[in-house]
Amino acid sequence: MSQNKGDVIKELETVFRDRLFTEPHILALYSHDASSEVGVKPMAVVQPVSVDEVVRVVKLAIDYGFKIVPVGSSTSLSGNATPKLENTVIVSLERMNSIIEVSDIDWYARVQPGIKVDELNLELMGYGLQWPVDPASSKTATVGGVISNGGGGMRGAKYGPASHWVLGLEAVIGTGDVIRVGCRTVKCREGYNLVQVFIGSEGTLGIVTEATLRLTPLPESFVGVMARFGNAESLVDAVIRVRRDKLWPMVTEFIDDITAQILNLEPGYYLWIGVDTYTGSEQQILSKLSADISSSGGEIISKASTWQEFSKILEPRRMLYSATLKAAFNDYGTDVFVAFEDVAVPMSKLPEAVREIQSLGKKYNVKMNLGGHIGDGNLHPSVWARRSDRDEMDRVLRFFEDVGKLAIRLSGTVSAEHGIGTQKRGLLREAISSRNGGNSDMVIGLMKGIKRIFDPHGIFNPGKIFD
Template sequence: MPSLLPPALAHALAALLGDGWRVDAETLRRYGEDASRRGVPAAGVALPERREQVVALVHACRTHRVPVVARGSGTSSTGAAIPGGGAVVVGFERMARILAIDPADRIAVVEPGVLNGDLQRALAAHGLFWPPDPASADTCTVGGNLACNAGGPRTVKYGATRDNVLGLAAVTGTGDLVTCGSRTTKDATGYDLTHLLVGSEGTLGLIVEATLKLAPLPSARRSLRALYADVAAAAAAVARLMRQPVAPAMLEFMDRHCIRLAREVGGADIPDAGALLMIEADGDAATVELATRALADAARGPGLLALDAAPDAAASEALWAARRALSPALRTIAAGKINEDVVVPVSRIPDLVTGVEALAAEFDLRIVAFGHAGNGNLHVNILFDPDDAAESARARSALPRLFALTLSLGGTLSGEHGIGTAKRDFMAQAFDAPTLALMRTVKQAFDPDGILNPGKVLPPAAA
C-alpha cells in the first residue's frame, strides 16, 4: 500500500525515531483502532522515547500539515484515539517511566505511557495511591486518563483525574513545549492551563509529563450492598448518603437488568431487586467502622429490601469484581454495544432511569444502566445485533434521544469517557454558539494549523 505521507516527512521521522517509526500494515491497522470498535489505519506510527522527539515530530508534521493523534493504549470508547486520513499516530508506550515519587509532598512525576495499574502498585509501596481508578486500570495509561479526565468509582470521594493533577508538560500544535502548574496543591498564579489541557483529548497538546497529586492509601475498607424495590427508592437513598457528613469512598448503582446480568453472567450472589447500591467506606481501623455504620443508617429507608455487609476483604473484592465485570459481560449477550456515560444531578437519577426504560420499550432494545451514583454518572448501554440492520438503526436512533433526555434533566454528555467523534455532533445541543466559538478560539491558540487530533470534540463550525 503506498504511503499517505509526504516522502520528506517519512524520511525525517525515520531518521528521528529509528525503530520507533513504523509503517508496516499490521502496525498501522492496530494503532488505527480503539475500544470504540471503530478504525482507520494510521499513515505512520511514531513511538518516541523522549520529549525532545515529540517536539521534533510535531514540528515536522506541522511543516507538512500532517495531522498528529496521540494514543495511550486504545481503551477509548468514543473514537478519540482514531486517526483521520493521513494522520501520524504517536504511541507513548516507550515513554512509560515513573520519574519521581515524593511521599513527603505526596506527588508523583510520570511520563504519559505509564499504566494506571503499574503506577498504583509502585505507589502502594509508599502507602499512597492515585485516585483515578477506571475499570481498565491495568491496561489504560495515565496519559489517556489525563486526555479524557477519567474517573471511576472512587471519584465520589477523591475526585476525577482533573482533581488529582498539579502540573503538566505538553507539546502544542506549534511544536512548542509548554509547562504549566506546579508541585504545590495551591496555585493562584496565572491562567489554569493544567486543567484546561486535562480532558482536551489531545486536541490542544500532547502531554509528555505529569505531576500527580497522591492520597494516603486507606488501611481499612468496608463494603455494603443495599437492595431496593425500585430505582426511586435507591435514588432517595443516594440523596441521603450524600447529605450526611461521611463521604462514601464508592457509591455504585445497578438497575434490575444489571443485577440479573451480574448474577447470570458474572456469577454474583445477588437476588432479584429493582435496584442495587454498592457502598464502600475507607479509612483507618478506628474510624472505618463508625463510617460504615453512618452509611448503613443513611442507606435505610422506604423501599429497602436488604442491607448486607461484606464479612471480609475477600467477600468485598468479590462484590466489586462483579461490578467491574459488567461492561465486558454485556458483550456476551449482544455483539453491538453503545456505551454512554451521561451525567445528571443525583436527584434526577430516577427520571433518567425511567426515561431509559421508556426508550428501551419504544425502540424495542435492551438498554441497561449502572455506574457512579454519587456523581449522577451512569453508564447507559444500548445493546443491539450489528448484523440486524433494523435493530442497528433503532439503536442509532435511540442515542440522540438519550442525550436529549440527559440534557433536559440538567445533565451533560460525558462524565469520564470524553467526546471523541461519538458525541462530537451533539456538542451543539450541550453548549450555545458563543461558548462553542470560544472553545474553537482556544483550540486555534494552541493549534493554529489544526493538526492535533482533528475532527474530535468540537463539531464543525456552521458555514
C-alpha cells in the first residue's frame, strides 16, 4: 500500500491516542540524538506501552511503507538514533520501563527496554546485585538503548560490555512477528546465537520489547582511588603497572588536562581506579595501587572504601561529555560541530595510541580533549569545529578518520561501544577490509543478508551501520 501521511497519522491515532505526538517542537526534539549528526523531523512519535502496540505499529509500517526508528533516551553519540528520512515514525520505548522479575538465586532480571540503567541498578541494590553495564550516561540511557548499541561503560574494565550481560531477548521483527531468543541460564546452546546478533544492531533488525539480563553481586568490599599525574605517559604507565600486578579493577577511567581545566580541577591528568574485593584484602590492594601510582610519578588525591563513596569521587569522569560540550559551545555557540571518537586498542598498545592521538591533534591543529575507559583500552578523543568553517571542519573530520585508522593499525577497533550509526560507516568498511585481504564486501554482504531476513521490508532505522 502506498503511503499517505494523513492516513498513517489517523491509523496511529486509533492505536496510541494521547501517546501519539505530531507537534513540531516535539518532532524537533526527536530529530537528533546526542551526537552532532543532523537529522530530519520525523512525521510522528509514538510511545507504546505493550508488545501488542509495538506489533501494531510495525504492521502499519509494513502496510503503509513508513520507516521506524526505535529510541530509548536518544543519547547515542554516532548518529544511531537520529532519523534520516521524513517518512519516519519514532517508536519511543520510554513508557515500557518496568522491572518484570528479579531472581536473586538465578541472578537474572527480566525488564522492559525503557528502564534507565541507574533506576534498574538502584532496585537491584536491594538484592545485593548489579547489572554491571554502566555507561557514563547511566542516569538517562535505557537498557534497550544500551543493548542495541552494544554499550559498555565505567565497570567495563572488569565486566565488559552489554554482550556479556544479556541472557535472552524478546523482540518484534520486521515481519511483525514476536521472537523470543536466548535462555535464563548462563549456558545456552540453542543453535545460532540470535541474542548476540541483536546486541549492537542499533535498532536495524527490530524492536527489543523485553530483556533477560545477567546479574552479578555487588562488591563485598571496595578500594578506590583518584590520582593525578603530570602527563599522559605517566598515567598510562600506572595503568600498565596495575595490569602487570594482576590487579583486576572494576573501574579504570581517565580524563586529560584539558578536561580537568574545563571542570575547574587542579591542572593535571586524572585517573580513577576502583577494585571490587572481599573483606580483609583491602590493605594489600591499596598498597599495590599506591606503589604503582607513585612509581609512575602520580599522586593519590582521594580514596574511597565503598562503591557508593567511589561513585561520588568518580563524578568528574562522568562529566567528560558535558565538559566537551561546554568548551565547544563556549568556543562556537550553536554553530558548533562535535565529533565523539570511540576507539579501543589492546592494552599493550595504549602508550602508543595515546601518544599518537595527541600528535594527530597537533598535526591537524584541532580543538580536542581526551578521556575514556582506559582500563579496557577504550579512548574517547573528542574534537570540535565551527560548522561554517570549511577548513576547520575538514581538519576535524580528517582527525576523526585518522584516529580510526590508527586503531585499526594497532589491532584495535573503530567502535568500542558507541556503535557505527551514520558516522563510522566508512571506518567500519576499512576495519573489516583490514582483516579480510583488503575487501569488506563478503562480510558486509553477510550483514546485509541478516538485515534482510529480520527486516525484509527495510523498515528499521535506515541509513545506519552500512546502508
